Amino acid sequence: MERQMQDRALRTRELLLRAAAEEFDAAGYAGTGLNKIAKRAGLTVGALYFHFESKEGIARAVMMAQPESIEPHVDTQGLQRIVDITRVWSHQLLKDPLLRAGVRLSVEQGSFGVNDISPYLQWRDVMEQCLCDARDSGELLPGVDPRWVAEFVVSACTGVQLYAQLVNGRKDLPERTVEMWRLLLPGIATPGTLPRIDLSPRRGDKS
Amino acid sequence: MERQMQDRALRTRELLLRAAAEEFDAAGYAGTGLNKIAKRAGLTVGALYFHFESKEGIARAVMMAQPESIEPHVDTQGLQRIVDITRVWSHQLLKDPLLRAGVRLSVEQGSFGVNDISPYLQWRDVMEQCLCDARDSGELLPGVDPRWVAEFVVSACTGVQLYAQLVNGRKDLPERTVEMWRLLLPGIATPGTLPRIDLSPRRGDKS
Known part of the structure; x- marks a missing residue:
């Protein structure tokens, strides 16, 4: 009962x-x-x-609900996992108002007097775990720091969605997310890992 | 008169x-x-x-005043110029309320019903010009598109400053900006150009 x-x-x-x-x-x-x-x-x-x-x-609860709408739907590991999480995110933002509101409130929180890093730290921890796993499997170049890269990926995704929203209501966010990885991966992944990362179209689209 | x-x-x-x-x-x-x-x-x-x-x-005028407080203070060319612009920006944001307000309003504009991409396009055009010059001087890897990279750099800088603001009031934004370039340059610059890009501390600090 x-x-x-x-x-x-x-x-x-x-x-x-x-x-x-x-x-x-x-x-x-x-x-x-x-x-x-x-x-x-x-x-x-x-x-x-x-x-x-x-x-x-x-x-605050809406801001904190972001990763739980993405993470369980991704079943890959290491570098491929961080790539896939951002790609599923880029598609889900177009469809899921809960995720979209979480992102909007996180970006605009200063306008209502809140300065809460927790929603970003939550994402950072998810990304850092993927990158630590990647490092332990020998996927990362020497000297690549999982925490710094995780913080940069969270920051960059925040900026990319903001830009895409102003350009075309985020319609090309999935494409921008793939382009981000094309730029970033050569500075992160070993030459042997690089060609194994799948950036093919529609991989992130779980619908 | x-x-x-x-x-x-x-x-x-x-x-x-x-x-x-x-x-x-x-x-x-x-x-x-x-x-x-x-x-x-x-x-x-x-x-x-x-x-x-x-x-x-x-x-809107405050949002549009951003590049004019940075660009004239940078005298380098090509890839070094785009790097230096972002580094001067990362230092100036700590000191210049006009720049800081421009960035804040651009990020929070949705909260007051404005959705104006112009301040970002203005930055994009500045960055794209640097990257076109870099391409013409043979600094870019084949297949690197100046417009896409420019849009990504503007997006990433927007996200990085937002993140840094929430973490520590942007105190480490200059360091985060350098780390961004360490990650990005291997995917952008030819191997011969890479070691020539100066990322040394305090280069961006024009005070």
């Missing part, structure tokens, strides 16, 4: 998170009210306050 | 632009009022409206 209630609470939280993401994605932080979120979820504002303490609280 | 009036108008515009930048840099777009800008400049709101049609108009 308690288990059923927990499951229902989790489903309600997920419902609210998705409703909030759809509002934030469309209208940004300032343009989104708790009333609208609750209405979209078909719930009361009271229910919303039961799960999230404030608008900022729900915005 | 007319010339004197034009000079004075230009100086007043510059004064307003700097005052606006200091306000936007500190408080963001939403937190900045035209009254505060005029007061900081020691002028009336009427004077402000004479030079800029609206708060959005002055924000």
